[in-house]
Amino acid sequence: MSSTFEAEVIAVMEQNKAGEDIHKASLSDAEKAEIEREFAHYEDKASVGLEALRIVQKHRGWVSDESLRAVSAYLDIPVAQLESVATYFQLIFRQPVGREVILLCKSASCWIMGCAHLQKKIQEKLRIKPGEITADGLFTLLETPCLGDCDNAPVMMINGEMHRHLTEATVDEILDNKIKTHRAKGSCHAGPDTD
C-alpha cells in the first residue's frame, strides 16, 4: 500500500488510545501459542516470520514498529530481515487499515470487464485513494493482482469474502450494507479478521 499517512488516520488512531496499547505490547500468550504451532513445520524459525506477522495482524489489525520488533525478538530474526519480508507482501499492513479491507482486482480480465469504473465509484463514494483509510476508519482500498476469479470478472474481495460480477450498482449496495452493519454494531477499531 502507498505510504500516505493521512492526518485523518492519525486522528482515528488518537480517538482510539485503548486500541493503540496493543500495538506497543509484547506478544500475548494467545499470539505466542499460535506462532509456536507453526514451529514444527520448518527447519528454521525464520520461515515462521510471515505467518507470525499475519497472526499478530489478526489480533492487532496491523503491524506497528513495536509489534514488528516484538515478533523479531520472539523469533530471534533480525529486525531488518523481518521488515524486508513485512514490506514485501501486500497483505501485511505496516500502517493502520480500516475494519474492511477492499481488495479490488485490477487484473487484465477485470480491466476488460470494467474494473476502472468500479474503482472510480469506490473512490468517490468512500473518498479515499488506494492505500488510504476512510475518515471513520471503516474502509481501506487496495488494488490487487489477479484474484483468480476471471470467469466472474469484475471481482473484489472484502475481508476474505469474494464479490463477483460487479457493477457500479452492486458495489454501491455492498458498501452501503457494510456501512449499515457497522453503524448498527457501533464498531470500533479491532482490526479486520482476515480469516
Added chain:
Amino acid sequence: MPDQTLTKPLTKNICPQHKPPDIERYQDNGGYSGWRKALGMAPEDIVELVQKSGLRGRGGAGFNTGLKWSFVPRGKGSPAVKYLVCNADEMEPGTFKDRLLMEQNPHLLIEGMAIAAYAIEARTAYIFIRGEYHLAAVRLEQAINEARQAGLIGPDILNSGYSLEIYLHRSAGNYICGEETALLNALEGRRAIPRAKPPFPQVSGLWGKPTVVNNVETLCNIPHLIELGSEWYKSLGRCQDAGSKLFGVSGKVNKPGTWELPMGTPIREIIEEHAGGMRDGLKLKGFLPGGGSTDFLGPTDLDLPMDYDAIAKAGSRMGTGTIIVLDDHTCPVGLVLNLSQFFARESCGWCTPCRDGLPWVVEILTRIENGSGTPEDLDLLQEQVARMGPGNTFCALAPGAAEPLQSALRLFEEDFIDHIRKGRCPYR
C-alpha cells in the same frame, strides 16, 4: 478395475453444485489407488514412467515433469533431506485454474504430492498457497488432516516404512513468489527475490537441500497417470503433447469459464464452443493464449491447437492455458498499459531492466493512452522491449512483461499510431 476410458482425470470428481469430495467419497470413487500403487513401486520407476508419459509442467514453462524429478540426487549416498514444494501461488493475470482444483478436489492434489514426494524421496512437502485463496487453504488443510487420519500421509504410511508430512504455507500476495527460486526464498522467511541459477533447486533448493517445485495442476495429473499408465495418458492428447489440460477463457465472451479438454484442442473450439463465442456482437481482435505474460495472437491464429510447440511456433506461449480475449471495443493500448502497471508493481526491484524499465514503459504507455504520445515513443517502447528481453534480467518477470507489449506493438500498431495522431484514445 481402473477405468482406461477416463478422459477427464482432473475434474471427474468436480461438480460445482456440490461440496468437494471428502476422503471417504474420494476413495469410494477410486481415490488414493494411484498412491497405493505407487507405494509398491520403486521411486526410479515412477520417475521414469512420468518422464515417458510426456507430462509437461502446467505452471507455464512446460518442462518435462519426470525429467525435472530425475535431476534430484536419489538412492544411496544422496542427501537424506529433500523437499517437494507445490507452487499454488496462482497470480498470473487471467489465470483461474489451480484455484478450481484446490477448492473442488483437494485430495487429488494431496495424492499427487504424496506420489511425487515418494518418487524424489522427500519426506516433507509444502503447499505454497497465495494468501488470497482462503477457501482453497481451508479445504486443503482439511484434506491434509483427513489423509493423515487415514494413514495415507504421516509416519510409516500403510506399513511401507515411508513417512511424509505435508504442510500448508500461506503467502501474502506477491506475484514473483510464483518464480520457483523466489518462492523458496519466501518459504525460508526471506524477501522473495529470485536466486541465481545454477544451482537449480533440484540440487540445492529449500535450505540448500534438493527440492522439486511443481505446479498444482501438474501434481494433480500424477495419480491417474500412475494408476492408468503412460500409454493411456498419452492417448488423452489430441496432439503430440500428452494428457488433458484445464483451459479457461475470460473477457467479453458469452460463457467465460474453465474446462478440462484434451491437449491440442483448437483455440477456436475453446473460445467458440466452450466459451460460447463473443458476446453482444463484438468481434475478437486478439487474445493472450496463456495469461498476462504471453504474446498476443490474432484472429488468424484461432485454428491453432493449444499445445506447447504449436503456440510457440506462432510466436507466443501456451503459458497457463487460460485465454484472455480482447474484443474490438476494448482499447489494446489500455490493456497493455494495465498489464505493464501490474508487472511494474510486482517487480521485485532486484535488477535494473525490470525495476527501472517497467515504470518507464508505464509512463510512456500512459502518455500514449492519454493522447500526448509522440511517434518517438513507439521507438522508446521497442527499445525497452529489447532491454527487458531474455538474458538481460535475473528472472522471467521482465521478459514476460515484454511479451504482450512487443506483440501488441506489432499486431495493434495502427491503434498505437491512431492514439498518437488523434491525440486521444479512440475507444473512449
